[in-house]
Amino acid sequence: MASTSVRDVALRAGVSVGTVSNVLNRPGKVSPSTIERVHAAIEALGFVRNDAARQLRAGRSHSIGMVVLDVSNPFFTDVARGAEDRAADEHLTVLLGNSDENADRENAYLDLFEEQRVHGVLISPVGDETVRLERLLRRGIPTVLVDRQTDDDRFSSVAVDDVAGGYLAVRHLLDTGRRRIVFVGGPESLAQVTDRLAGARTAVGETSDATLDVIETDALTVLQGRMAGERIRDLEPSDRPDAVFAANDLLAMGVLQALSMLGAVHVPEEIALIGYDDIDFASAAIVPLSSIRQPSALIGHTAVDLLVREAASPDGFVHEHVVFQPELVVRASTARRP
Amino acid sequence: MASTSVRDVALRAGVSVGTVSNVLNRPGKVSPSTIERVHAAIEALGFVRNDAARQLRAGRSHSIGMVVLDVSNPFFTDVARGAEDRAADEHLTVLLGNSDENADRENAYLDLFEEQRVHGVLISPVGDETVRLERLLRRGIPTVLVDRQTDDDRFSSVAVDDVAGGYLAVRHLLDTGRRRIVFVGGPESLAQVTDRLAGARTAVGETSDATLDVIETDALTVLQGRMAGERIRDLEPSDRPDAVFAANDLLAMGVLQALSMLGAVHVPEEIALIGYDDIDFASAAIVPLSSIRQPSALIGHTAVDLLVREAASPDGFVHEHVVFQPELVVRASTARRP
DNA sequence: CCGCGACACTGAATCGTTTCAAAGCCATGT
DNA sequence: ACATGGCTTTGAAACGATTCAGTGTCGCGG
Numbered sequence: 001m002a003s004t005s006v007r008d009v010a011l012r013a014g015v016s017v018g019t020v021s022n023v024l025n026r027p028g029k030v031s032p033s034t035i036e037r038v039h040a041a042i043e044a045l046g047f048v049r050n051d052a053a054r055q056l057r058a059g060r061s062h063s064i065g066m067v068v069l070d071v072s073n074p075f076f077t078d079v080a081r082g083a084e085d086r087a088a089d090e091h092l093t094v095l096l097g098n099s100d101e102n103a104d105r106e107n108a109y110l111d112l113f114e115e116q117r118v119h120g121v122l123i124s125p126v127g128d129e130t131v132r133l134e135r136l137l138r139r140g141i142p143t144v145l146v147d148r149q150t151d152d153d154r155f156s157s158v159a160v161d162d163v164a165g166g167y168l169a170v171r172h173l174l175d176t177g178r179r180r181i182v183f184v185g186g187p188e189s190l191a192q193v194t195d196r197l198a199g200a201r202t203a204v205g206e207t208s209d210a211t212l213d214v215i216e217t218d219a220l221t222v223l224q225g226r227m228a229g230e231r232i233r234d235l236e237p238s239d240r241p242d243a244v245f246a247a248n249d250l251l252a253m254g255v256l257q258a259l260s261m262l263g264a265v266h267v268p269e270e271i272a273l274i275g276y277d278d279i280d281f282a283s284a285a286i287v288p289l290s291s292i293r294q295p296s297a298l299i300g301h302t303a304v305d306l307l308v309r310e311a312a313s314p315d316g317f318v319h320e321h322v323v324f325q326p327e328l329v330v331r332a333s334t335a336r337r338p
Numbered sequence: 339m340a341s342t343s344v345r346d347v348a349l350r351a352g353v354s355v356g357t358v359s360n361v362l363n364r365p366g367k368v369s370p371s372t373i374e375r376v377h378a379a380i381e382a383l384g385f386v387r388n389d390a391a392r393q394l395r396a397g398r399s400h401s402i403g404m405v406v407l408d409v410s411n412p413f414f415t416d417v418a419r420g421a422e423d424r425a426a427d428e429h430l431t432v433l434l435g436n437s438d439e440n441a442d443r444e445n446a447y448l449d450l451f452e453e454q455r456v457h458g459v460l461i462s463p464v465g466d467e468t469v470r471l472e473r474l475l476r477r478g479i480p481t482v483l484v485d486r487q488t489d490d491d492r493f494s495s496v497a498v499d500d501v502a503g504g505y506l507a508v509r510h511l512l513d514t515g516r517r518r519i520v521f522v523g524g525p526e527s528l529a530q531v532t533d534r535l536a537g538a539r540t541a542v543g544e545t546s547d548a549t550l551d552v553i554e555t556d557a558l559t560v561l562q563g564r565m566a567g568e569r570i571r572d573l574e575p576s577d578r579p580d581a582v583f584a585a586n587d588l589l590a591m592g593v594l595q596a597l598s599m600l601g602a603v604h605v606p607e608e609i610a611l612i613g614y615d616d617i618d619f620a621s622a623a624i625v626p627l628s629s630i631r632q633p634s635a636l637i638g639h640t641a642v643d644l645l646v647r648e649a650a651s652p653d654g655f656v657h658e659h660v661v662f663q664p665e666l667v668v669r670a671s672t673a674r675r676p
Numbered sequence: 677c678c679g680c681g682a683c684a685c686t687g688a689a690t691c692g693t694t695t696c697a698a699a700g701c702c703a704t705g706t
Numbered sequence: 707a708c709a710t711g712g713c714t715t716t717g718a719a720a721c722g723a724t725t726c727a728g729t730g731t732c733g734c735g736g
Binding site: 003046048049051052053056059061072074078080081084093095096098111112114115116117135138139222253254256257280281283284285286287288 | 455
Binding site: 355358360390391392394395 | 721722723724725726
């Protein structure tokens with residue numbers, strides 16, 4: 001019952017603890033017969049390495065801390081999966097934390113990760129606060145911003161050009177003949193929201209008779225989308241927009257639910273709708289949803305890549321800013337009017 | 339740069355390391371003035387506890403290991419969230435692993451959790467193998483089966499009555515006039531699948547002119563559902579079933595996509611469709627999906643509860659088997675024929 | 677004035693692994 | 707016969723927090 005240690009294994013195999021450790025970590029340095037004997041002892045005793053002791057000695061854990069804005073959002077689980085896959089190659093584990101767009105929860109996770117002496121941190125930050133992240137750097141914990149562009153040369157970052165994405169979305173709405181556009185998204189503290197809105201504004205600015213209104217939401221969730229959709233549905237038909245650009249697909253699905261409910265407003269005939277992220281469920285929506293696709297798994301993959309490289313070259317690492325380009329995916333929800 | 343330890347804090351505060359530790363863990367035993375001095379030193383040095391050292395001393399970590407069948411399935415993320423919330427109350431962290439219905443990946447996570455000396459394990463197992471789980475028990479790691487019923491008194495378990503759920507689903511299809519029913523689900527190694535199928539069989543058995551066919555899938559995913567749906571769509575109209583019961587909502591959404599594509603088959607007029615889990619996206623589907631609701635967050639919550647109680651009472655803990663009842667949610671996809 | 681308990685604090689031992697300087701062993705070449 | 711170098715193995719030190727038996731101090735009652 002009492003857990004067995006290398007000492008027990010060494011005793012049983014008739015070698016020293018150093019040799020047991022070598023068998024485990026540098027088998028090339030140990031003679032075949034000894035290796036066999038040690039393995040037999042490990043087997044017999046059911047020995048399992050104590051990770052805490054390894055970490056203590058090593059000074060840092062072989063985990064990567066990751067904080068995302070919303071684990072219920074398939075976009076982020078896809079990013080996390082990409083990160084995990086790449087991390088597994090390096091024998092690293094990903095600890096996934098969910099900030100729920102809440103700075104306090106974000107901080108709680110960062111505290112935890114500091115105590116754990118994680119190998120590095122991947123974060124999709126809630127606000128602009130870099131104070132907290134600087135502290136990680138000073139501790140020597142490499143930190144990569146995920147899904148957030150930055151010029152800050154103290155961090156690496158992996159993001160998608162959200163301004164371009166916003167532009168793509170609204171350009172497409174304009175190209176299919178819509179002019180009165182509403183942007184649904186929020187809170188403003190999220191860079192994803194403001195960037196996509198900025199791109200939308202640019203596109204609208206290019207067309208003289210187009211207008212852009214904003215309905216701000218408290219979060220990027222289906223529920224918030226439904227509330228925004230209800231506000232639109234309850235407008236006089238003449239006051240309604242002819243297109244909605246939602247800051248992500250969850251919002252878009254909420255908007256869609258509200259508009260379709262009771263057959264009140266037809267999508268895309270009366271109002272066209274486009275989302276962002278192209279999550280798997282977008283194509284299975286009541287009206288299949290047009291969206292802006294981001295290479296989600298690749299984002300996670302690349303982020304771990306940068307992290308690992310930074311961790312390997314302690315000082316003088318040149319931080320990189322990787323920016324992917326988004327892609328328009330057209331489905332029924334923005335079909336051209338008849 | 340070199341991380342500061344309790345020793346440094348002690349030195350700076352002019353006390354012993356033992357006192358620093360007491361300030362951190364049993365402030366009641368330390369005089370107010372000393373507490374203040376120690377806190378000042380901690381602040382000044384930016385001291386952060388080293389979790390690895392704590393764990394080494396404590397003998398186990400304050401993390402709970404959790405393995406689910408599919409992180410992309412909102413049902414499991416909901417369960418995980420419930421678990422995390424309850425765990426946070428106990429100052430425990432949840433490490434979430436994804437087996438992808440693959441026994442090797444499941445084992446890899448269990449190995450990891452053993453090395454980490456986790457506080458306990460929550461698992462939604464891939465197969466019937468209890469061998470691996472027994473090993474955890476022998477190590478003194480309490481283990482709770484999640485979303486899996488069992489009579490095994492060596493484990494606690496938290497589950498939903500899947501046989502009752504399967505019965506509910508098919509009883510509803512029969513009640514709305516359907517007779518030729520197809521069950522879509524697999525692999526058979528998942529108890530969730532076989533239990534739901536068993537319930538379905540019972541319901542069909544109660545109606546003399548009803549039939550039940552099975553299309554087995556390789557996994558419970560949207561993609562697999564789409565493949566099954568295509569097989570149904572490609573049947574001669576006279577050979578088609580008049581209702582489909584999918585083993586979970588992801589499958590159901592895939593089936594729905596395949597049937598609706600090209601307007602080939604109308605749901606629910608030609609084929610009624612019911613899923614399982616009632617994930618958030620089910621109500622936003624092309625045709626809002628009827629489903630069987632499970633109290634997902636409550637499952638996670640309860641599981642952590644049992645785990646914590648077992649961990650607190652090392653021996654002689656009486657394992658409990660909690661079984662929740664599922665609930666039918668009727669939407670458009672099973673509307674009665676006109 | 678002594679003894680006793682309460683309280684605050686100390687510091688060495690401990691957890692289990694890894695590392696590394698040093699030692700042991702053996703064969704080869706001179 | 708001995709030095710040399712290449713393997714293999716050894717064992718003590720180190721990582722950093724916690725614990726606990728023990729030291730010291732103070733105040734109060736007898």
